[in-house]
Amino acid sequence: MAKTNYSYEKRQRELEKKKKADEKARRKAELKNSGQEEGSEGAEGADEDGDADEAGAEPADPAPKE
Template identity: 80%
Template sequence: MAKTNFSYEKRQRELEKKKKAEEKARKKQDAKNSPGGEEGSAPEGDEAEEAAPRASDPV
């Protein structure tokens, strides 16, 4: 039976970890640079407008 190439598998795991770490660092940097964040945060003013009735809307 052929031996498994553990060093190849280990290298692939290391590359995957490095790729994930770089992606995480990139996302963190993007979130830091964007003004409102990236997690779907809406500006606070929009929520207040939706809750209050508008003058042009019929009651």
């Protein structure tokens, strides 16, 4: 009868835990980065272009009414 290789099984469990932890850390970093990019992108776009706040407003230089 074959003897069970407990060290192999333990190593496989450890690798699975590490893989799971790495995946969780990657997802957490993605969420953090995507939140920063969206927030900073919206703020920078409005400051640089000035069009974001004025999208629904009247034109700055309307045609003269005669």
